[in-house]
Amino acid sequence: MPKIVRFYQTGAAEVLKIEELPLVEPGEGEVRLKVAAIGLNRAEVMFRQGQYLEPPVLPSRLGYEAAGVVDAVGPGVSGVKIGDRVSTIPSFSVGAYGVYGESAVVPAYAVASYPEKLTPSQGASIWMQYLTAYGALVEFGQLKASDTVLITAASSSVGLAAIQVVKSIGATAIAVTRGAGKKSFLKEVGADHVIASDEEDLVKVVMDLTGGKGANLVFDPVGGPLLEKLAAAAAPGATIFEYGALAPEPTPFPLFAALGKGLTFRGYTLFEIVRVPEKLARGKQFVYSGLESGLLKPIIDRTFPLASIVEAHKYMESNQQKGKIVVTV
Amino acid sequence: MPKIVRFYQTGAAEVLKIEELPLVEPGEGEVRLKVAAIGLNRAEVMFRQGQYLEPPVLPSRLGYEAAGVVDAVGPGVSGVKIGDRVSTIPSFSVGAYGVYGESAVVPAYAVASYPEKLTPSQGASIWMQYLTAYGALVEFGQLKASDTVLITAASSSVGLAAIQVVKSIGATAIAVTRGAGKKSFLKEVGADHVIASDEEDLVKVVMDLTGGKGANLVFDPVGGPLLEKLAAAAAPGATIFEYGALAPEPTPFPLFAALGKGLTFRGYTLFEIVRVPEKLARGKQFVYSGLESGLLKPIIDRTFPLASIVEAHKYMESNQQKGKIVVTV
Numbered sequence: 132m133p134k135i136v137r138f139y140q141t142g143a144a145e146v147l148k149i150e151e152l153p154l155v156e157p158g159e160g161e162v163r164l165k166v167a168a169i170g171l172n173r174a175e176v177m178f179r180q181g182q183y184l185e186p187p188v189l190p191s192r193l194g195y196e197a198a199g200v201v202d203a204v205g206p207g208v209s210g211v212k213i214g215d216r217v218s219t220i221p222s223f224s225v226g227a228y229g230v231y232g233e234s235a236v237v238p239a240y241a242v243a244s245y246p247e248k249l250t251p252s253q254g255a256s257i258w259m260q261y262l263t264a265y266g267a268l269v270e271f272g273q274l275k276a277s278d279t280v281l282i283t284a285a286s287s288s289v290g291l292a293a294i295q296v297v298k299s300i301g302a303t304a305i306a307v308t309r310g311a312g313k314k315s316f317l318k319e320v321g322a323d324h325v326i327a328s329d330e331e332d333l334v335k336v337v338m339d340l341t342g343g344k345g346a347n348l349v350f351d352p353v354g355g356p357l358l359e360k361l362a363a364a365a366a367p368g369a370t371i372f373e374y375g376a377l378a379p380e381p382t383p384f385p386l387f388a389a390l391g392k393g394l395t396f397r398g399y400t401l402f403e404i405v406r407v408p409e410k411l412a413r414g415k416q417f418v419y420s421g422l423e424s425g426l427l428k429p430i431i432d433r434t435f436p437l438a439s440i441v442e443a444h445k446y447m448e449s450n451q452q453k454g455k456i457v458v459t460v
Numbered sequence: 461m462p463k464i465v466r467f468y469q470t471g472a473a474e475v476l477k478i479e480e481l482p483l484v485e486p487g488e489g490e491v492r493l494k495v496a497a498i499g500l501n502r503a504e505v506m507f508r509q510g511q512y513l514e515p516p517v518l519p520s521r522l523g524y525e526a527a528g529v530v531d532a533v534g535p536g537v538s539g540v541k542i543g544d545r546v547s548t549i550p551s552f553s554v555g556a557y558g559v560y561g562e563s564a565v566v567p568a569y570a571v572a573s574y575p576e577k578l579t580p581s582q583g584a585s586i587w588m589q590y591l592t593a594y595g596a597l598v599e600f601g602q603l604k605a606s607d608t609v610l611i612t613a614a615s616s617s618v619g620l621a622a623i624q625v626v627k628s629i630g631a632t633a634i635a636v637t638r639g640a641g642k643k644s645f646l647k648e649v650g651a652d653h654v655i656a657s658d659e660e661d662l663v664k665v666v667m668d669l670t671g672g673k674g675a676n677l678v679f680d681p682v683g684g685p686l687l688e689k690l691a692a693a694a695a696p697g698a699t700i701f702e703y704g705a706l707a708p709e710p711t712p713f714p715l716f717a718a719l720g721k722g723l724t725f726r727g728y729t730l731f732e733i734v735r736v737p738e739k740l741a742r743g744k745q746f747v748y749s750g751l752e753s754g755l756l757k758p759i760i761d762r763t764f765p766l767a768s769i770v771e772a773h774k775y776m777e778s779n780q781q782k783g784k785i786v787v788t789v
Contacts, residue, residue: 184716184719184720354713354715358713373713373715373718373719374719375719376715376716376719381712382712382713382715383710383711383712383713384683384687384702384711384712384713384725386683386702386705386711386727387513387705388727389702389725389726389727390513390702390703390704390705390727390728390729391513391727391729392727393726393727393728393729393731393732394726394727395724395725395726395727396713396718396724396725396726396727397718397722397723397724397725398715398717398718398719398720398721398722398723398724399719399722400719400720400722402722403697403722
């Protein structure tokens with residue numbers, strides 16, 4: 132029987148249990164993967180804590196991203212066959228279809244092939260990060276080469292993906308990280324400028340870098356009091372994408388900056404892309420083309436074995452990582 | 461010498477003083493009006509209190525909207541001549557060019573003729589209200605007949621203008637007013653539905669009225685804790701325009717609703733329209749055409765003589781008005 136990760140109560144990483152559960156047959160419109168690698172996401176930590184948009188039904192599976200080989204196909208599925216080497220696009224209930232385990236059943240529409248040159252660990256590290264950044268910045272933000280993009284939580288997998296997406300368009304990426312420890316890393320991976328927000332005056336540095344104009348796109352998963360600073364660092368007419376809620380504090384709305392500069396604050400999640408077929412198709416094309424050219428290249432920080440899933444989650448919560456955390460199976 | 465309203469300190473309505481000041485000659489690119497009527501705006505109350513986007517330089521004039529006849533034209537002005545019957549489009553410093561008084565000098569670009577059939581009081585009651593509503597809802601919000609628009613502070617001049625703009629496009633207007641006292645008035649002037657927010661559950665009523673979908677455009681000058689309710693009453697993908705800051709309390713950002721529904725919060729002021737010639741041209745055309753057809757028709761609540769400017773401001777602050785407050789000169 133395959134090993135599957137589930138949790139019976141919300142809470143700290145230790146609630147994650149590895150169990151041997153019967154192999155599940157895929158239902159109508161579903162396929163089953165023999166999982167080779169799992170990409171971890173902050174969303175799963177929040178889901179485990181009961182703080183995600185979707186509340187868990189206990190006991191619950193979890194996990195959005197896996198790469199593997201299709202080993203069973205349910206009725207009514209076309210376009211996917213046994214033996215296909217695929218990874219999952221997060222576009223389903225993270226609880227009902229959680230992919231943490233040796234076997235995962237997912238909707239057939241949620242699997243996509245990944246380039247031959249990528250390892251399974253890389254294959255499990257592309258869709259969440261690149262489609263999230265693509266959707267906000269390119270699909271909705273209409274990113275162009277003359278834009279300056281401020282990217283917070285820049286060492287996260289989505290933050291790094293955003294830097295690559297911005298550079299692939301020829302725009303300017305200003306990365307924000309808390310401590311100075313990750314500054315040189317962020318420069319190496321392509322950021323034009325890096326601000327250590329614990330040690331530098333974010334608003335002043337952005338204004339200095341932009342000749343007093345400010346950033347015209349902001350990409351932020353943090354919220355909380357940081358949003359006031361981001362609004363102050365934004366250019367007139369800028370759009371601030373909020374794609375997460377990592378800050379434990381409430382988020383004040385920067386109303387006067389919004390009025391004075393005509394700012395747009397856009398709540399955004401990947402679901403706006405993956406649930407609309409034509410948007411998803413454009414996004415996949417963008418990602419495939421970037422992987423092909425090498426302008427998009429997944430950065431994996433560290434891999435853990437499945438037996439260390441608790442440690443892997445703890446590591447994510449430690450905020451030490453510089454890129455994707457992957458569990459190999 | 462013409463009577464002019466100025467204030468020497470920020471504060472309550474009583475700081476407004478009527479003084480006789482020398483007649484001013486218009487400078488380069490400016491024209492002078494013999495003022496017949498002044499349209500009052502909430503912005504001027506906030507400016508008088510020192511709480512507006514623009515801080516006053518004391519002693520300061522004030523006032524955005526006047527109708528009158530051009531009685532002097534400065535150098536370099538074309539397209540405006542002595543004897544023209546015009547009103548002012550708020551597109552200038554409210555302090556430097558304040559129009560409260562018997563005579564006002566304003567930039568030539570800020571005057572526009574108004575239809576013959578309108579009185580000067582009506583002429584002083586069109587640009588702020590209709591261009592503000594037009595800019596958010598039509599220019600940026602792309603208002604269409606299938607939209608449901610939630611309009612707060614609906615009995616204000618801009619709120620009433622928004623109801624008319626919404627109905628002129630054939631969309632659905634849900635007006636929000638605090639007490640029940642103005643409900644029948646708001647129905648009479650065209651609102652499809654009216655919610656008395658002090659007595660009814662705003663979110664529940666909007667959801668009932670929209671079959672559980674919510675409003676897809678929201679037009680709000682209040683902010684503060686109301687914004688959480690507006691976000692809860694908004695449909696997935698909705699845009700919430702914030703065009704003022706009337707609430708004395710801080711405004712929390714409804715981050716979870718923003719993420720869950722992909723909401724856009726757009727800080728907006730009329731300056732985004734009047735400072736961009738092609739946007740202003742489209743807006744003027746929209747307003748002229750609506751005034752012509754009668755779909756837009758200024759609603760004047762009450763007029764005061766210039767000598768009662770303090771009472772007129774107090775009346776605005778009492779929130780009793782149902783439409784524009786005008787001072788006749």
